[in-house]
Amino acid sequence: ARGLELPVYWGNRNWMPYVADALQDAHDAGHRRLLAIATSAYSSYSSCRQYREDLADAVEATGLSGAVEIDKVxxxxxxxxxxxxxxxxxAEGLEALHAQGFADDEIEILFSTHSIPNSDADRSGPPERGFGAGGAYVAQHTAVAETIMSRLGSSCAWQLVFQSRSGPPxxxxxxxxINDAMAELPARGRKAVLIVPLGFVSDHMEVLWDLDTEAMETADELGLTAIRTPTPGTHPAYVTGLVDLMVxxxxxxxxxxxxxxTDxxxxxxxxxxGCCENKRLGFQPALAGIAP
Structure with a gap:
Protein backbone atom coordinates (compact mmCIF):
# COMPACT_ATOMS: atom_id res chain seq x y z
CA ALA A 1 0.00 0.00 0.00
CA ARG A 2 2.96 2.32 0.53
CA GLY A 3 4.21 1.71 -2.99
CA LEU A 4 7.38 -0.13 -2.00
CA GLU A 5 8.27 -2.57 -4.74
CA LEU A 6 10.21 -4.88 -2.47
CA PRO A 7 9.87 -8.66 -2.29
CA VAL A 8 9.46 -10.16 1.19
CA TYR A 9 11.11 -13.35 2.40
CA TRP A 10 10.37 -15.07 5.71
CA GLY A 11 12.93 -17.07 7.68
CA ASN A 12 12.83 -18.50 11.21
CA ARG A 13 15.48 -19.34 13.77
CA ASN A 14 13.78 -22.42 15.18
CA TRP A 15 11.29 -23.65 12.58
CA MET A 16 10.81 -24.03 8.85
CA PRO A 17 11.42 -22.11 6.70
CA TYR A 18 14.80 -21.36 8.26
CA VAL A 19 16.81 -18.20 7.71
CA ALA A 20 19.18 -20.06 5.38
CA ASP A 21 16.23 -21.18 3.25
CA ALA A 22 14.96 -17.62 2.90
CA LEU A 23 18.44 -16.35 2.10
CA GLN A 24 18.94 -18.97 -0.59
CA ASP A 25 15.53 -18.19 -2.12
CA ALA A 26 16.34 -14.48 -2.21
CA HIS A 27 19.71 -15.09 -3.83
CA ASP A 28 18.23 -17.49 -6.39
CA ALA A 29 15.73 -14.77 -7.32
CA GLY A 30 18.61 -12.43 -8.10
CA HIS A 31 18.74 -10.34 -4.93
CA ARG A 32 22.12 -9.35 -3.55
CA ARG A 33 21.36 -6.78 -0.85
CA LEU A 34 18.80 -7.59 1.83
CA LEU A 35 17.22 -5.66 4.69
CA ALA A 36 16.39 -7.81 7.72
CA ILE A 37 13.76 -7.26 10.38
CA ALA A 38 13.98 -9.37 13.52
CA THR A 39 10.64 -9.37 15.34
CA SER A 40 12.34 -8.61 18.63
CA ALA A 41 12.33 -5.04 19.88
CA TYR A 42 14.91 -4.88 22.67
CA SER A 43 18.68 -5.11 23.08
CA SER A 44 20.30 -8.25 24.48
CA TYR A 45 22.27 -11.15 23.11
CA SER A 46 19.23 -13.37 22.49
CA SER A 47 16.96 -10.58 21.26
CA CYS A 48 19.39 -8.79 18.95
CA ARG A 49 22.95 -9.95 18.48
CA GLN A 50 22.03 -13.63 18.15
CA TYR A 51 19.78 -12.77 15.21
CA ARG A 52 22.72 -11.08 13.54
CA GLU A 53 24.82 -14.17 14.19
CA ASP A 54 22.00 -16.27 12.69
CA LEU A 55 22.23 -14.15 9.54
CA ALA A 56 25.99 -14.64 9.45
CA ASP A 57 25.55 -18.40 9.95
CA ALA A 58 23.02 -18.50 7.10
CA VAL A 59 25.44 -16.74 4.75
CA GLU A 60 28.13 -19.26 5.65
CA ALA A 61 25.79 -22.26 5.41
CA THR A 62 24.61 -21.27 1.95
CA GLY A 63 28.11 -20.52 0.71
CA LEU A 64 27.07 -16.98 -0.17
CA SER A 65 29.85 -15.10 1.62
CA GLY A 66 30.77 -12.15 -0.54
CA ALA A 67 27.72 -12.69 -2.75
CA VAL A 68 25.09 -11.06 -0.55
CA GLU A 69 24.95 -8.17 1.91
CA ILE A 70 22.46 -8.11 4.77
CA ASP A 71 21.60 -5.04 6.84
CA LYS A 72 19.26 -5.11 9.83
CA VAL A 73 16.82 -2.43 10.95
CA ALA A 91 -5.84 2.14 28.82
CA GLU A 92 -8.51 -0.38 27.84
CA GLY A 93 -7.48 -2.80 30.57
CA LEU A 94 -7.65 -0.13 33.26
CA GLU A 95 -11.05 0.96 31.96
CA ALA A 96 -12.28 -2.63 32.25
CA LEU A 97 -10.98 -2.96 35.82
CA HIS A 98 -12.47 0.38 36.80
CA ALA A 99 -15.80 -0.79 35.39
CA GLN A 100 -15.58 -3.78 37.73
CA GLY A 101 -15.26 -1.39 40.66
CA PHE A 102 -11.52 -1.45 41.31
CA ALA A 103 -9.84 1.79 42.36
CA ASP A 104 -6.37 2.75 41.16
CA ASP A 105 -4.78 1.92 44.51
CA GLU A 106 -6.20 -1.61 44.27
CA ILE A 107 -4.61 -2.27 40.86
CA GLU A 108 -1.00 -3.23 40.09
CA ILE A 109 0.26 -3.11 36.51
CA LEU A 110 2.80 -5.82 35.72
CA PHE A 111 4.90 -5.12 32.65
CA SER A 112 6.21 -8.57 31.78
CA THR A 113 9.12 -9.58 29.57
CA HIS A 114 11.32 -12.60 28.99
CA SER A 115 13.86 -13.20 31.72
CA ILE A 116 17.45 -13.60 30.57
CA PRO A 117 20.66 -14.42 32.46
CA ASN A 118 21.87 -11.51 34.57
CA SER A 119 25.24 -11.69 32.81
CA ASP A 120 23.57 -11.22 29.42
CA ALA A 121 21.41 -8.39 30.70
CA ASP A 122 24.38 -6.56 32.23
CA ARG A 123 26.22 -6.74 28.90
CA SER A 124 23.29 -5.67 26.76
CA GLY A 125 23.75 -2.47 24.85
CA PRO A 126 26.98 -0.59 24.14
CA PRO A 127 29.40 -0.69 27.11
CA GLU A 128 30.11 3.03 26.77
CA ARG A 129 26.47 3.88 27.54
CA GLY A 130 27.04 2.71 31.12
CA PHE A 131 23.57 1.32 31.82
CA GLY A 132 24.75 -0.61 34.88
CA ALA A 133 22.92 -3.61 36.34
CA GLY A 134 20.42 -4.98 33.85
CA GLY A 135 22.06 -3.13 30.98
CA ALA A 136 20.13 -1.74 28.06
CA TYR A 137 17.64 -4.62 28.27
CA VAL A 138 16.19 -3.53 31.60
CA ALA A 139 16.68 0.17 30.87
CA GLN A 140 14.74 -0.03 27.61
CA HIS A 141 11.82 -1.94 29.09
CA THR A 142 11.68 0.44 32.05
CA ALA A 143 11.77 3.49 29.79
CA VAL A 144 8.90 2.17 27.66
CA ALA A 145 6.81 1.38 30.73
CA GLU A 146 7.46 4.86 32.12
CA THR A 147 6.46 6.38 28.78
CA ILE A 148 3.18 4.45 28.74
CA MET A 149 2.33 5.42 32.32
CA SER A 150 3.19 9.06 31.65
CA ARG A 151 1.10 9.10 28.47
CA LEU A 152 -1.93 7.71 30.30
CA GLY A 153 -1.46 9.82 33.43
CA SER A 154 -2.35 6.79 35.56
CA SER A 155 -1.69 6.70 39.29
CA CYS A 156 -1.66 2.90 39.46
CA ALA A 157 1.40 1.19 40.88
CA TRP A 158 3.47 -0.74 38.38
CA GLN A 159 6.60 -2.83 38.14
CA LEU A 160 8.73 -4.65 35.58
CA VAL A 161 8.51 -8.42 36.03
CA PHE A 162 9.96 -11.41 34.19
CA GLN A 163 8.78 -14.75 32.85
CA SER A 164 9.80 -17.83 30.86
CA ARG A 165 13.04 -18.45 32.75
CA SER A 166 14.99 -21.51 31.57
CA GLY A 167 18.50 -22.88 31.95
CA PRO A 168 20.31 -24.31 34.97
CA PRO A 169 18.95 -23.09 38.33
CA ILE A 178 5.70 -12.62 37.54
CA ASN A 179 4.18 -15.29 39.76
CA ASP A 180 6.42 -14.38 42.68
CA ALA A 181 5.62 -10.70 42.19
CA MET A 182 1.89 -11.41 42.28
CA ALA A 183 2.23 -13.38 45.52
CA GLU A 184 3.26 -10.19 47.30
CA LEU A 185 0.40 -8.04 46.06
CA PRO A 186 -2.50 -9.01 48.37
CA ALA A 187 -0.47 -7.90 51.38
CA ARG A 188 -0.18 -4.46 49.75
CA GLY A 189 -3.91 -4.17 49.34
CA ARG A 190 -3.97 -5.00 45.66
CA LYS A 191 -7.07 -6.74 44.38
CA ALA A 192 -6.44 -6.73 40.63
CA VAL A 193 -3.53 -7.03 38.23
CA LEU A 194 -3.15 -5.81 34.68
CA ILE A 195 -0.59 -7.97 32.89
CA VAL A 196 1.18 -6.27 29.98
CA PRO A 197 3.34 -8.54 27.75
CA LEU A 198 5.76 -5.67 27.08
CA GLY A 199 8.58 -7.83 25.76
CA PHE A 200 6.60 -9.68 23.09
CA VAL A 201 5.21 -8.81 19.67
CA SER A 202 2.69 -11.64 19.24
CA ASP A 203 0.63 -14.23 21.10
CA HIS A 204 3.12 -17.09 20.88
CA MET A 205 3.43 -19.95 23.34
CA GLU A 206 5.35 -18.04 26.02
CA VAL A 207 2.48 -15.57 26.18
CA LEU A 208 -0.30 -18.14 25.93
CA TRP A 209 1.22 -20.51 28.49
CA ASP A 210 3.28 -18.40 30.91
CA LEU A 211 0.77 -15.53 31.08
CA ASP A 212 -2.63 -16.77 29.95
CA THR A 213 -2.29 -20.08 31.78
CA GLU A 214 0.24 -20.07 34.63
CA ALA A 215 -0.03 -16.41 35.64
CA MET A 216 -3.81 -16.50 35.47
CA GLU A 217 -3.84 -19.61 37.68
CA THR A 218 -1.60 -17.82 40.17
CA ALA A 219 -3.90 -14.80 40.19
CA ASP A 220 -6.91 -17.04 40.79
CA GLU A 221 -5.16 -18.80 43.68
CA LEU A 222 -4.36 -15.41 45.23
CA GLY A 223 -7.89 -14.08 44.76
CA LEU A 224 -6.71 -11.43 42.29
CA THR A 225 -8.72 -10.34 39.29
CA ALA A 226 -6.41 -10.41 36.29
CA ILE A 227 -6.53 -9.05 32.76
CA ARG A 228 -3.86 -9.57 30.12
CA THR A 229 -3.50 -6.81 27.53
CA PRO A 230 -2.89 -7.62 23.83
CA THR A 231 0.47 -7.93 22.11
CA PRO A 232 1.00 -5.68 19.06
CA GLY A 233 0.26 -8.56 16.68
CA THR A 234 -1.34 -7.08 13.57
CA HIS A 235 -2.24 -3.74 15.14
CA PRO A 236 -2.16 -1.15 12.31
CA ALA A 237 0.27 1.09 14.20
CA TYR A 238 2.72 -1.77 14.66
CA VAL A 239 2.53 -2.92 11.04
CA THR A 240 2.91 0.67 9.85
CA GLY A 241 5.87 1.08 12.19
CA LEU A 242 7.67 -1.89 10.66
CA VAL A 243 7.29 -0.31 7.23
CA ASP A 244 8.52 3.00 8.68
CA LEU A 245 11.67 1.23 9.89
CA MET A 246 12.32 -0.06 6.40
CA VAL A 247 11.66 3.31 4.80
CA THR A 262 12.04 7.58 25.05
CA ASP A 263 15.30 9.42 25.65
CA GLY A 274 31.25 -4.99 22.27
CA CYS A 275 27.45 -4.66 22.22
CA CYS A 276 25.43 -7.52 23.78
CA GLU A 277 28.32 -9.89 24.34
CA ASN A 278 27.48 -13.44 25.40
CA LYS A 279 29.98 -14.26 28.13
CA ARG A 280 29.33 -18.00 27.94
CA LEU A 281 29.90 -18.26 24.19
CA GLY A 282 32.50 -15.57 23.73
CA PHE A 283 32.24 -12.75 21.25
CA GLN A 284 31.13 -14.31 17.95
CA PRO A 285 31.34 -12.60 14.57
CA ALA A 286 28.10 -11.11 13.29
CA LEU A 287 27.16 -9.78 9.90
CA ALA A 288 27.20 -6.01 9.41
CA GLY A 289 28.75 -5.47 12.83
CA ILE A 290 31.77 -3.63 14.13
CA ALA A 291 34.60 -5.77 15.51
CA PRO A 292 35.09 -5.36 19.28
Missing part, protein backbone atom coordinates in the same frame (compact mmCIF):
# COMPACT_ATOMS: atom_id res chain seq x y z
CA UNK A 74 17.40 -0.84 14.33
CA UNK A 75 15.92 -2.06 17.62
CA UNK A 76 12.42 -0.59 17.77
CA UNK A 77 11.53 -0.81 21.48
CA UNK A 78 10.51 2.86 21.63
CA UNK A 79 9.19 3.35 18.10
CA UNK A 80 5.64 4.80 18.27
CA UNK A 81 4.34 1.86 16.24
CA UNK A 82 5.48 -0.53 18.96
CA UNK A 83 4.57 1.58 22.00
CA UNK A 84 1.09 2.68 20.87
CA UNK A 85 -0.57 -0.77 20.90
CA UNK A 86 0.65 -1.37 24.45
CA UNK A 87 -0.53 2.06 25.62
CA UNK A 88 -3.95 1.42 24.14
CA UNK A 89 -4.07 -2.00 25.77
CA UNK A 90 -3.22 -0.59 29.19
CA UNK A 170 22.40 -22.07 39.59
CA UNK A 171 22.69 -19.38 36.89
CA UNK A 172 21.13 -16.08 38.07
CA UNK A 173 18.38 -14.74 35.79
CA UNK A 174 16.45 -11.49 35.97
CA UNK A 175 13.81 -11.36 38.69
CA UNK A 176 11.14 -11.11 40.03
CA UNK A 177 9.23 -13.81 38.24
CA UNK A 248 13.99 5.21 7.14
CA UNK A 249 16.78 2.77 6.33
CA UNK A 250 16.10 2.85 2.60
CA UNK A 251 16.10 6.66 2.63
CA UNK A 252 18.99 7.09 5.06
CA UNK A 253 16.80 9.17 7.38
CA UNK A 254 18.87 11.22 9.82
CA UNK A 255 18.76 10.11 13.45
CA UNK A 256 17.20 13.43 14.48
CA UNK A 257 14.24 12.70 12.21
CA UNK A 258 13.63 9.13 13.36
CA UNK A 259 10.62 8.76 15.70
CA UNK A 260 11.23 7.49 19.23
CA UNK A 261 9.25 7.65 22.45
CA UNK A 264 17.21 6.20 24.89
CA UNK A 265 16.39 6.19 21.21
CA UNK A 266 16.45 6.16 18.34
CA UNK A 267 18.69 3.10 18.55
CA UNK A 268 21.66 2.41 16.30
CA UNK A 269 21.51 0.92 12.82
CA UNK A 270 24.75 -0.96 13.44
CA UNK A 271 25.66 -2.44 16.81
CA UNK A 272 28.43 -0.64 18.69
CA UNK A 273 31.72 -2.40 19.54
Missing amino acids: RQFFDHPGFVTPFAEGV QVPWLEPD ERLNGTAAADRPHE LGPWYDVCRP
Whole structure:
Protein backbone atom coordinates (compact mmCIF):
# COMPACT_ATOMS: atom_id res chain seq x y z
CA ALA A 1 0.00 0.00 0.00
CA ARG A 2 2.96 2.32 0.53
CA GLY A 3 4.21 1.71 -2.99
CA LEU A 4 7.38 -0.13 -2.00
CA GLU A 5 8.27 -2.57 -4.74
CA LEU A 6 10.21 -4.88 -2.47
CA PRO A 7 9.87 -8.66 -2.29
CA VAL A 8 9.46 -10.16 1.19
CA TYR A 9 11.11 -13.35 2.40
CA TRP A 10 10.37 -15.07 5.71
CA GLY A 11 12.93 -17.07 7.68
CA ASN A 12 12.83 -18.50 11.21
CA ARG A 13 15.48 -19.34 13.77
CA ASN A 14 13.78 -22.42 15.18
CA TRP A 15 11.29 -23.65 12.58
CA MET A 16 10.81 -24.03 8.85
CA PRO A 17 11.42 -22.11 6.70
CA TYR A 18 14.80 -21.36 8.26
CA VAL A 19 16.81 -18.20 7.71
CA ALA A 20 19.18 -20.06 5.38
CA ASP A 21 16.23 -21.18 3.25
CA ALA A 22 14.96 -17.62 2.90
CA LEU A 23 18.44 -16.35 2.10
CA GLN A 24 18.94 -18.97 -0.59
CA ASP A 25 15.53 -18.19 -2.12
CA ALA A 26 16.34 -14.48 -2.21
CA HIS A 27 19.71 -15.09 -3.83
CA ASP A 28 18.23 -17.49 -6.39
CA ALA A 29 15.73 -14.77 -7.32
CA GLY A 30 18.61 -12.43 -8.10
CA HIS A 31 18.74 -10.34 -4.93
CA ARG A 32 22.12 -9.35 -3.55
CA ARG A 33 21.36 -6.78 -0.85
CA LEU A 34 18.80 -7.59 1.83
CA LEU A 35 17.22 -5.66 4.69
CA ALA A 36 16.39 -7.81 7.72
CA ILE A 37 13.76 -7.26 10.38
CA ALA A 38 13.98 -9.37 13.52
CA THR A 39 10.64 -9.37 15.34
CA SER A 40 12.34 -8.61 18.63
CA ALA A 41 12.33 -5.04 19.88
CA TYR A 42 14.91 -4.88 22.67
CA SER A 43 18.68 -5.11 23.08
CA SER A 44 20.30 -8.25 24.48
CA TYR A 45 22.27 -11.15 23.11
CA SER A 46 19.23 -13.37 22.49
CA SER A 47 16.96 -10.58 21.26
CA CYS A 48 19.39 -8.79 18.95
CA ARG A 49 22.95 -9.95 18.48
CA GLN A 50 22.03 -13.63 18.15
CA TYR A 51 19.78 -12.77 15.21
CA ARG A 52 22.72 -11.08 13.54
CA GLU A 53 24.82 -14.17 14.19
CA ASP A 54 22.00 -16.27 12.69
CA LEU A 55 22.23 -14.15 9.54
CA ALA A 56 25.99 -14.64 9.45
CA ASP A 57 25.55 -18.40 9.95
CA ALA A 58 23.02 -18.50 7.10
CA VAL A 59 25.44 -16.74 4.75
CA GLU A 60 28.13 -19.26 5.65
CA ALA A 61 25.79 -22.26 5.41
CA THR A 62 24.61 -21.27 1.95
CA GLY A 63 28.11 -20.52 0.71
CA LEU A 64 27.07 -16.98 -0.17
CA SER A 65 29.85 -15.10 1.62
CA GLY A 66 30.77 -12.15 -0.54
CA ALA A 67 27.72 -12.69 -2.75
CA VAL A 68 25.09 -11.06 -0.55
CA GLU A 69 24.95 -8.17 1.91
CA ILE A 70 22.46 -8.11 4.77
CA ASP A 71 21.60 -5.04 6.84
CA LYS A 72 19.26 -5.11 9.83
CA VAL A 73 16.82 -2.43 10.95
CA ARG A 74 17.40 -0.84 14.33
CA GLN A 75 15.92 -2.06 17.62
CA PHE A 76 12.42 -0.59 17.77
CA PHE A 77 11.53 -0.81 21.48
CA ASP A 78 10.51 2.86 21.63
CA HIS A 79 9.19 3.35 18.10
CA PRO A 80 5.64 4.80 18.27
CA GLY A 81 4.34 1.86 16.24
CA PHE A 82 5.48 -0.53 18.96
CA VAL A 83 4.57 1.58 22.00
CA THR A 84 1.09 2.68 20.87
CA PRO A 85 -0.57 -0.77 20.90
CA PHE A 86 0.65 -1.37 24.45
CA ALA A 87 -0.53 2.06 25.62
CA GLU A 88 -3.95 1.42 24.14
CA GLY A 89 -4.07 -2.00 25.77
CA VAL A 90 -3.22 -0.59 29.19
CA ALA A 91 -5.84 2.14 28.82
CA GLU A 92 -8.51 -0.38 27.84
CA GLY A 93 -7.48 -2.80 30.57
CA LEU A 94 -7.65 -0.13 33.26
CA GLU A 95 -11.05 0.96 31.96
CA ALA A 96 -12.28 -2.63 32.25
CA LEU A 97 -10.98 -2.96 35.82
CA HIS A 98 -12.47 0.38 36.80
CA ALA A 99 -15.80 -0.79 35.39
CA GLN A 100 -15.58 -3.78 37.73
CA GLY A 101 -15.26 -1.39 40.66
CA PHE A 102 -11.52 -1.45 41.31
CA ALA A 103 -9.84 1.79 42.36
CA ASP A 104 -6.37 2.75 41.16
CA ASP A 105 -4.78 1.92 44.51
CA GLU A 106 -6.20 -1.61 44.27
CA ILE A 107 -4.61 -2.27 40.86
CA GLU A 108 -1.00 -3.23 40.09
CA ILE A 109 0.26 -3.11 36.51
CA LEU A 110 2.80 -5.82 35.72
CA PHE A 111 4.90 -5.12 32.65
CA SER A 112 6.21 -8.57 31.78
CA THR A 113 9.12 -9.58 29.57
CA HIS A 114 11.32 -12.60 28.99
CA SER A 115 13.86 -13.20 31.72
CA ILE A 116 17.45 -13.60 30.57
CA PRO A 117 20.66 -14.42 32.46
CA ASN A 118 21.87 -11.51 34.57
CA SER A 119 25.24 -11.69 32.81
CA ASP A 120 23.57 -11.22 29.42
CA ALA A 121 21.41 -8.39 30.70
CA ASP A 122 24.38 -6.56 32.23
CA ARG A 123 26.22 -6.74 28.90
CA SER A 124 23.29 -5.67 26.76
CA GLY A 125 23.75 -2.47 24.85
CA PRO A 126 26.98 -0.59 24.14
CA PRO A 127 29.40 -0.69 27.11
CA GLU A 128 30.11 3.03 26.77
CA ARG A 129 26.47 3.88 27.54
CA GLY A 130 27.04 2.71 31.12
CA PHE A 131 23.57 1.32 31.82
CA GLY A 132 24.75 -0.61 34.88
CA ALA A 133 22.92 -3.61 36.34
CA GLY A 134 20.42 -4.98 33.85
CA GLY A 135 22.06 -3.13 30.98
CA ALA A 136 20.13 -1.74 28.06
CA TYR A 137 17.64 -4.62 28.27
CA VAL A 138 16.19 -3.53 31.60
CA ALA A 139 16.68 0.17 30.87
CA GLN A 140 14.74 -0.03 27.61
CA HIS A 141 11.82 -1.94 29.09
CA THR A 142 11.68 0.44 32.05
CA ALA A 143 11.77 3.49 29.79
CA VAL A 144 8.90 2.17 27.66
CA ALA A 145 6.81 1.38 30.73
CA GLU A 146 7.46 4.86 32.12
CA THR A 147 6.46 6.38 28.78
CA ILE A 148 3.18 4.45 28.74
CA MET A 149 2.33 5.42 32.32
CA SER A 150 3.19 9.06 31.65
CA ARG A 151 1.10 9.10 28.47
CA LEU A 152 -1.93 7.71 30.30
CA GLY A 153 -1.46 9.82 33.43
CA SER A 154 -2.35 6.79 35.56
CA SER A 155 -1.69 6.70 39.29
CA CYS A 156 -1.66 2.90 39.46
CA ALA A 157 1.40 1.19 40.88
CA TRP A 158 3.47 -0.74 38.38
CA GLN A 159 6.60 -2.83 38.14
CA LEU A 160 8.73 -4.65 35.58
CA VAL A 161 8.51 -8.42 36.03
CA PHE A 162 9.96 -11.41 34.19
CA GLN A 163 8.78 -14.75 32.85
CA SER A 164 9.80 -17.83 30.86
CA ARG A 165 13.04 -18.45 32.75
CA SER A 166 14.99 -21.51 31.57
CA GLY A 167 18.50 -22.88 31.95
CA PRO A 168 20.31 -24.31 34.97
CA PRO A 169 18.95 -23.09 38.33
CA GLN A 170 22.40 -22.07 39.59
CA VAL A 171 22.69 -19.38 36.89
CA PRO A 172 21.13 -16.08 38.07
CA TRP A 173 18.38 -14.74 35.79
CA LEU A 174 16.45 -11.49 35.97
CA GLU A 175 13.81 -11.36 38.69
CA PRO A 176 11.14 -11.11 40.03
CA ASP A 177 9.23 -13.81 38.24
CA ILE A 178 5.70 -12.62 37.54
CA ASN A 179 4.18 -15.29 39.76
CA ASP A 180 6.42 -14.38 42.68
CA ALA A 181 5.62 -10.70 42.19
CA MET A 182 1.89 -11.41 42.28
CA ALA A 183 2.23 -13.38 45.52
CA GLU A 184 3.26 -10.19 47.30
CA LEU A 185 0.40 -8.04 46.06
CA PRO A 186 -2.50 -9.01 48.37
CA ALA A 187 -0.47 -7.90 51.38
CA ARG A 188 -0.18 -4.46 49.75
CA GLY A 189 -3.91 -4.17 49.34
CA ARG A 190 -3.97 -5.00 45.66
CA LYS A 191 -7.07 -6.74 44.38
CA ALA A 192 -6.44 -6.73 40.63
CA VAL A 193 -3.53 -7.03 38.23
CA LEU A 194 -3.15 -5.81 34.68
CA ILE A 195 -0.59 -7.97 32.89
CA VAL A 196 1.18 -6.27 29.98
CA PRO A 197 3.34 -8.54 27.75
CA LEU A 198 5.76 -5.67 27.08
CA GLY A 199 8.58 -7.83 25.76
CA PHE A 200 6.60 -9.68 23.09
CA VAL A 201 5.21 -8.81 19.67
CA SER A 202 2.69 -11.64 19.24
CA ASP A 203 0.63 -14.23 21.10
CA HIS A 204 3.12 -17.09 20.88
CA MET A 205 3.43 -19.95 23.34
CA GLU A 206 5.35 -18.04 26.02
CA VAL A 207 2.48 -15.57 26.18
CA LEU A 208 -0.30 -18.14 25.93
CA TRP A 209 1.22 -20.51 28.49
CA ASP A 210 3.28 -18.40 30.91
CA LEU A 211 0.77 -15.53 31.08
CA ASP A 212 -2.63 -16.77 29.95
CA THR A 213 -2.29 -20.08 31.78
CA GLU A 214 0.24 -20.07 34.63
CA ALA A 215 -0.03 -16.41 35.64
CA MET A 216 -3.81 -16.50 35.47
CA GLU A 217 -3.84 -19.61 37.68
CA THR A 218 -1.60 -17.82 40.17
CA ALA A 219 -3.90 -14.80 40.19
CA ASP A 220 -6.91 -17.04 40.79
CA GLU A 221 -5.16 -18.80 43.68
CA LEU A 222 -4.36 -15.41 45.23
CA GLY A 223 -7.89 -14.08 44.76
CA LEU A 224 -6.71 -11.43 42.29
CA THR A 225 -8.72 -10.34 39.29
CA ALA A 226 -6.41 -10.41 36.29
CA ILE A 227 -6.53 -9.05 32.76
CA ARG A 228 -3.86 -9.57 30.12
CA THR A 229 -3.50 -6.81 27.53
CA PRO A 230 -2.89 -7.62 23.83
CA THR A 231 0.47 -7.93 22.11
CA PRO A 232 1.00 -5.68 19.06
CA GLY A 233 0.26 -8.56 16.68
CA THR A 234 -1.34 -7.08 13.57
CA HIS A 235 -2.24 -3.74 15.14
CA PRO A 236 -2.16 -1.15 12.31
CA ALA A 237 0.27 1.09 14.20
CA TYR A 238 2.72 -1.77 14.66
CA VAL A 239 2.53 -2.92 11.04
CA THR A 240 2.91 0.67 9.85
CA GLY A 241 5.87 1.08 12.19
CA LEU A 242 7.67 -1.89 10.66
CA VAL A 243 7.29 -0.31 7.23
CA ASP A 244 8.52 3.00 8.68
CA LEU A 245 11.67 1.23 9.89
CA MET A 246 12.32 -0.06 6.40
CA VAL A 247 11.66 3.31 4.80
CA GLU A 248 13.99 5.21 7.14
CA ARG A 249 16.78 2.77 6.33
CA LEU A 250 16.10 2.85 2.60
CA ASN A 251 16.10 6.66 2.63
CA GLY A 252 18.99 7.09 5.06
CA THR A 253 16.80 9.17 7.38
CA ALA A 254 18.87 11.22 9.82
CA ALA A 255 18.76 10.11 13.45
CA ALA A 256 17.20 13.43 14.48
CA ASP A 257 14.24 12.70 12.21
CA ARG A 258 13.63 9.13 13.36
CA PRO A 259 10.62 8.76 15.70
CA HIS A 260 11.23 7.49 19.23
CA GLU A 261 9.25 7.65 22.45
CA THR A 262 12.04 7.58 25.05
CA ASP A 263 15.30 9.42 25.65
CA LEU A 264 17.21 6.20 24.89
CA GLY A 265 16.39 6.19 21.21
CA PRO A 266 16.45 6.16 18.34
CA TRP A 267 18.69 3.10 18.55
CA TYR A 268 21.66 2.41 16.30
CA ASP A 269 21.51 0.92 12.82
CA VAL A 270 24.75 -0.96 13.44
CA CYS A 271 25.66 -2.44 16.81
CA ARG A 272 28.43 -0.64 18.69
CA PRO A 273 31.72 -2.40 19.54
CA GLY A 274 31.25 -4.99 22.27
CA CYS A 275 27.45 -4.66 22.22
CA CYS A 276 25.43 -7.52 23.78
CA GLU A 277 28.32 -9.89 24.34
CA ASN A 278 27.48 -13.44 25.40
CA LYS A 279 29.98 -14.26 28.13
CA ARG A 280 29.33 -18.00 27.94
CA LEU A 281 29.90 -18.26 24.19
CA GLY A 282 32.50 -15.57 23.73
CA PHE A 283 32.24 -12.75 21.25
CA GLN A 284 31.13 -14.31 17.95
CA PRO A 285 31.34 -12.60 14.57
CA ALA A 286 28.10 -11.11 13.29
CA LEU A 287 27.16 -9.78 9.90
CA ALA A 288 27.20 -6.01 9.41
CA GLY A 289 28.75 -5.47 12.83
CA ILE A 290 31.77 -3.63 14.13
CA ALA A 291 34.60 -5.77 15.51
CA PRO A 292 35.09 -5.36 19.28
